[in-house]
Amino acid sequence: MSHYRLRVLFSLLLPLAILAGLVASKQLTREWGTAVRLSISGYDPRDLLSGHYLIYRIDYGVPVCGSGPAATQSDVSRQVPAHICLVPRHFEYGTPVASRCSLAIPGHCQAGRFQAGLERFYIPQEYASPLEQAVRDKKAEILVSVTPTPGAAVVKDLLIGGRPWREVVTPDSQPSRSFWEF
Amino acid sequence: MAYLSSRLRDWVAAGLISAPQADSIATFEAARPLGNWLLFSFLALGSGVIGIGVISLIGANWHQIPDEAKLALDFLILAGLASGFWRQAEQLDALSRELLLSLFVLGCLASIGLIGQIYHANGRWDQATIFWATITLPMVSLSQRRFMPMLWTTAVLAALSFWFAVSPWIDIFWIHPERWQSTLFALPLLSAVAALALQRLPAAEAFTASFETWIWLGGLSIVSIADFSRVLNLHASQDIGVYLPGLGLGLMAMIGIASRPRWSIARKMLMGTLLVLYLAMIPICFIGRVHHWVSAVFVVAIFGAAAIHFGLTRHPRLSNLLILLLGGRFLMLFLMAFGGLALTGIGLILSGLLILGLIWLWMRVRQPLQTWLETLAS
Numbered sequence: 001m002s003h004y005r006l007r008v009l010f011s012l013l014l015p016l017a018i019l020a021g022l023v024a025s026k027q028l029t030r031e032w033g034t035a036v037r038l039s040i041s042g043y044d045p046r047d048l049l050s051g052h053y054l055i056y057r058i059d060y061g062v063p064v065c066g067s068g069p070a071a072t073q074s075d076v077s078r079q080v081p082a083h084i085c086l087v088p089r090h091f092e093y094g095t096p097v098a099s100r101c102s103l104a105i106p107g108h109c110q111a112g113r114f115q116a117g118l119e120r121f122y123i124p125q126e127y128a129s130p131l132e133q134a135v136r137d138k139k140a141e142i143l144v145s146v147t148p149t150p151g152a153a154v155v156k157d158l159l160i161g162g163r164p165w166r167e168v169v170t171p172d173s174q175p176s177r178s179f180w181e182f
Numbered sequence: 183m184a185y186l187s188s189r190l191r192d193w194v195a196a197g198l199i200s201a202p203q204a205d206s207i208a209t210f211e212a213a214r215p216l217g218n219w220l221l222f223s224f225l226a227l228g229s230g231v232i233g234i235g236v237i238s239l240i241g242a243n244w245h246q247i248p249d250e251a252k253l254a255l256d257f258l259i260l261a262g263l264a265s266g267f268w269r270q271a272e273q274l275d276a277l278s279r280e281l282l283l284s285l286f287v288l289g290c291l292a293s294i295g296l297i298g299q300i301y302h303a304n305g306r307w308d309q310a311t312i313f314w315a316t317i318t319l320p321m322v323s324l325s326q327r328r329f330m331p332m333l334w335t336t337a338v339l340a341a342l343s344f345w346f347a348v349s350p351w352i353d354i355f356w357i358h359p360e361r362w363q364s365t366l367f368a369l370p371l372l373s374a375v376a377a378l379a380l381q382r383l384p385a386a387e388a389f390t391a392s393f394e395t396w397i398w399l400g401g402l403s404i405v406s407i408a409d410f411s412r413v414l415n416l417h418a419s420q421d422i423g424v425y426l427p428g429l430g431l432g433l434m435a436m437i438g439i440a441s442r443p444r445w446s447i448a449r450k451m452l453m454g455t456l457l458v459l460y461l462a463m464i465p466i467c468f469i470g471r472v473h474h475w476v477s478a479v480f481v482v483a484i485f486g487a488a489a490i491h492f493g494l495t496r497h498p499r500l501s502n503l504l505i506l507l508l509g510g511r512f513l514m515l516f517l518m519a520f521g522g523l524a525l526t527g528i529g530l531i532l533s534g535l536l537i538l539g540l541i542w543l544w545m546r547v548r549q550p551l552q553t554w555l556e557t558l559a560s
Binding site for chain 1: 300
């Protein structure tokens, strides 16, 4: 095989292999991680639905980003690394350390909020409006799969009143306005 | 064709080619198809539209289809495109090769979107873009056209700018609250450093050209923004710290210009002057909050020098466009300065005479100046 052919082969296989690896890693976290339920609420009802995903605020059951490095930041775009330790449950700045916390959700503080990359749930367009309503009206939670420290977390499902959203919400006969129609 | 005929007449008159040779060249060029650039432009448009269509389809989020099936179909499509490109890889001029390459690279972006949707990933768009750009760089470098390298370069610059503005990791090296202003100032300088570094790699020619496009597009846009901010008396950060990363990149670009082996002394001086003018103008305009006359002088100098550069590098249309914009700025300056039409008219006539006088002076001193500089350099 010529040098050029080898280069082409490498160029084609590199993205395929990395994307396959990404899927495998996410799937492993989803399948093998510890399932944790966390309550959610929309932090701005007018902006709860953005395009085809729900955005929400997660209630971790402990105060987050209250004091420390993030609280003194004047720039709202700046992010300060932090994590939520689930066992024992507490909030801490910095990346999680296994000796102090066996199960943690890593993230960062920004503009006084803790962001873990779990604040978004993708939904089909025809379910957008009823799901938005259901999240507002009923007890909503996300089911998160978390791997041991230093760990990773993946959203597995959205629960409405303790049940998977697919069982609770029926599609809207008139799909909500698309992002482009705003 | 009119341009070619004109050139052929010049070459015949100069004795470079004979009249029958000129006729043969004109006949040959007239018989040639228009060239595949037009076809390729439509192919680029088509592949871009398909890419956006696929991303929209993914956005529709058909939950009736199991996640595993969506992922399997996605990888099947990518593998099909890869297989098609593999078969066409050695036909360097084939448009189908370029089309498959474009679809594969855009398909990788769509796949990242699909994976993000299935696993409800919440990463920032700049992180996804840098990830996409990293994994597709070897593939994009196989492109024989400008479309994909330009798209890739634009995406990387946009993502890096955003990342620089919001990433907490930058705090380790440099803490400053107004990073957006700093980023905009540094963007053309970063492009210049990248273009100067890549010029040493002949294989990266398309990337170099893309970065060069962003030097001019970004640089001239930011100069215009700075000028208008003075005209409108808008406020921006007066802290010199905002400009430190840009000044650092400017120093690197200056070293790159000075060490270019194939550039003439005159070209190095022109590019160096442009760089110094840019590095001086933005901080002076914002920190000094100078009168808009000062920013207008900078605009005239920068646009004038850029027009000379494009003229010398045989881009007459760009050169003419810059001169036209320069004229517009002159007009605006005089209208604002004098108010009345009579005084504006006198001011413009004097400016026109000044420009013509400078051109006459330049024509007189250009050759002796160049000879003197070359003697100095040797």
